[in-house]
Amino acid sequence: MKRRITVCGGTGCKASASAKILENFKALTSSLEDVEVAQVGCFGFCEKGPIVKIMPEGTFYVEVKPEDVEELVEEHIKKGKRIDRLLYTNPVTGLHVEDSTHMDFYRKQQRVAIRNCGTIDPENIEEYLAERGYDALKLVLNNKPEWTVAQIKESGLRGRGGGGFPTGLKWEIAAANKAEQKYVVCNADEGDPGAFMDRSIMEGDPHSVIEAMAICGYAIGANKGLVYIRAEYPLAVHRLQVAIKQARENGMLGSNIMKSGFGFDIEIRYGAGAFVCGEETALIHSMEGERGEPTFKPPFPAEKGYKGFPTNVNNVETLANIPVILLNGAKWFASIGTEKSKGTKVFALAGKINNVGLIEVPMGTTLREVIFEIGGGIKDGKKFKAVQTGGPSGGCLTEKHLDMSIDYENLLAAGSMMGSGGMIVMDEDDCMVSVAKFYLEFTVEESCGKCAPCRIGNRRLYELLEQITEGKADMDDLDRLRNMSNVIKDTALCGLGQTSPNPVLSTLDNFYEEYKAHVLEKHCPAGKCSALTQYIIDEEACSGCTACARSCPAMAIKGERKQPHTIDLSLCIRCGACLTRCKFNAIYTK
């Protein structure tokens, strides 16, 4: 039996020595016939990486270490005996699961954009070609440009970078604008903390992006493509470079693609990691060497973009959908998803969830399915409190939203957004005021500073949240918080500022009692706000050993030897030294 051993080569698994695993496999199987070892893109199940999958049986090994390789080769490859201890264990049944198709994490997934991630070797164009790679481009070149635009329009594909603008319409507008030069730009400036779908696609299936850009070029009449990618993605950059080179060598890029007479080539441009440069006008300015800040739209890039020429900007995930839409047909794609949100969406699951990783589900899947079935529920059996979708400027959704099906409109109506697909889960231990503050800290840092509401307003929101978490705010401040948030949303120049107050507004809406507790009772119900934490000595349990008093740097603990001690809260600096010092569990926090 010819076997193929695939080892995850995504950034996450590489950080856990998957390169060494690959090397060991290659060394130990070099003498074996009928065994092929390949490095592939991300499998998505990052929680349990590094992952090794053996085909054709599809055995899915998790948390593999380099030293496990010898055993895998000896037992599995040579003797055909699977090694149970390296299999995934279903946490509910306690049983080993041999292949991924029977794992809850994968069962409800439908992989369209990341179809080749974890399957093919991203650095080998042959493997992409074997998966019908560049067939879509060939199909497109045999038709008129209008045909492609019509197909994409019919598919109902919408921008996956956050805005959700219909992709076909965008292409149509760019195609209609006549100019001597046009550009196709791939927005690979993935900036949402925790989101890594674009990186995974570029690392796992770079040719799908290249092919889609060439298709777009033909459709809108552009012969130049630019990938704007964060310089902090070295592996993605490398794999893109390799893929572009291979595509050129194979005649998929260049002056005469597949002898069609159509020419298209791609250059890579590096971003310095500014979040705002994911906004298309800011991205274009950055590529032009100008300050990376947005400008007022219209004019839209489709009319006046890079160097003043019509430019079509699409995000990586959007582009990755293109070839497969054309191959399987617009109707097929439109049959997946909800009425207004077609196809699938990749989400990056993170936070207090069992199965951290990258997933792709049909639009319309509920939050509950994602969090409790695919995600395997909340870590350590804690209670679900909220899920934050849409990156730093999305909103926090609660229990009552769990059965809502995920699509652009529903998320917006619930006070959050699709964004690029970040999904961060919070449990009962999370303080929602602190969560809002955390996200604001990010947008304050990432604001470009061009418009006043975002530059100053977000900073003031952050300061107000700080006042609340320190117990220094009053109820009028909560009204101010809401008013400022609404005004920033209403007046900011670009998408960053218009959405940055979402974490504040959604937590105000869904967790108002928690805000009130901070303000009126000077109490943090989750016990997260250190300034509001009260250290208290249980008189019954205190032995009067004086250890706490001696450890207190603020001299806040008083009491006679062998008598119960007390903490003077006005002096206490909430450092927690006493709590760690006490051997009698006599100190607790409230």
Added chain:
Amino acid sequence: MNVVIDNKAIEVAESTTILDAAETLGIHIPTLCHLKLPHLGVNNCPAGCRICVVEVEGRRNLAPACATKCTEGMKITTSSIRVMNARKTVMQMILSDHPKDCLTCSKSGNCDLQAMATRLGIRHIPGEKYAKMSSYNPDTSPSVIRDMDKCILCRRCETMCNEVQSVGALHAAYRGFDAIVTPAFEQNLEKSTCTFCGQCVAVCPTGALTEFDSTAKVVRMLANPAKTVVVQAAPAVRAALGEEFGMKPGTLVTGKLAAALRRLGFDYVFDTDFAADLTIMEEGAELLDRLKKHLAGDKTVRLPMLTSCCPAWVNFIETYFSDMLDVPSTARSPQQMFGSIAKNYFAAKIGVKREEMVVVSVMPCLAKKYECARDEFKVKGNPDVDFSISTRELAHLIKEANINLAELPDEDFDSPLGSSTGAAVIFGTTGGVIEAAVRTAYELHLKKTLPKVDFEQLRGMEGIRSATVDFDGLELRIGIAHGLGNARKLLEDVRNGKQTFHAIEIMACPGGCIGGAGQPLHHGNESVLEARAAALYREDKSKSLRKSHENPDIIRLYNEYLGKPLSHRSHELLHTSYHKKGVL
């Protein structure tokens, strides 16, 4: 297309902004960062302050009126509760990061931000007690002071510095709350490519960019009985000073200016126009000299000759065209010629020691402050011109001294450095210097009287102009540029051999000195510049003498002291040299 604004229907042209459409209905939407300079073809519209937001039916969020174009059927509300609350809240945000020292701020009373706070009825700034404020080190140069704590990031200065002047000294840096407009690497202006043209100061809506104020020092000198304080006033000042006292743009206040300076206590009230005539004698002689040599086939002589009166322009060529430093005339500017003559010729004449004489200039310009501090214009550390104050600073002094300018009688300047011709007064507007030079060069070269003194072909407000002047068969090709962006274009053409000229006049400020950064703020209104230019031409016409070489006091100065133009003494006192400046 048809739109409805505040329930009033109006038909507007394609691509009209909501702001302009509302304006035609008499609805004045408040704006802060926006600045339209139609004559410069510049529209500073970053849509950054968000004060001009309005409600558009069917739109999710509010729209900035300055940048949003009308579309067919648009229904706009400019002052709903939602809009008013947004404006006020945003204004409170802006003010929460702005110092509250209005009482002592030099921009007080003339500050767009202050006016907007009044207009929007801001009475308190919530959260003031814990709001972090921006804090930057102030940057002091001889001409311009940058206090970035007061910057509201309207980006007007950046537009002026880059798009209009092509100087590239100021640019936004850093991001978010730390965003700031600054020279590269946060250097001081003096180390940057700044030319001190001051056009940034002229458009700054707050006290973030202001002139270096020398009035206090001038008053101290006036109060010192041991000092003989001599003042000179530049041509453009007389065409604009009146505006600071409520007079119409273009009101000439030459006589009242002399009277006011005298009331302020200056010992001698002279006129920079005298030195302008002197400049023409030297510069005109130099042009003829270069021209003769050129025509005789001398390859070492460089043409065109560029005028050198404008100090910002000199800074610009020293920075950006250092390969062309032999092109400008070596003649000093009128301000510096005046200082040199005052402290050498005049001081000796009245028996005052150089150290006891203080020369003050009143200029429409901020770069003049930098110029008078240059080492080339000092003798043993003592500058030929001690202090240069702007038209605005003089206006402040006059107000402070409780002098009612309007009611002052017209008085003459003192003799001998106060007499001038019409040629000198038009120095204040674009094209004026070269016209003055042509008048004199023609007569001195051809030894015959000009048939017509006015050279209309050299006048106008076009940014780059060229014309020919007939010197009895010799076609003299003349180029004129005002605004440094235009100067750059013209110079690049000359450098690349695309255009050839015999002489070029360049002024750094749009409009020439009448649009200088030290003048009363014209807020981008071109008609103000036109009125000031017309005033100078009017004064020229009214003069009995209109050619510099006919000025009797100039003739006497040469007879008594300098000998002839380009003499050894002239070279020593009235000419200079230029030095390359690093770009960074």
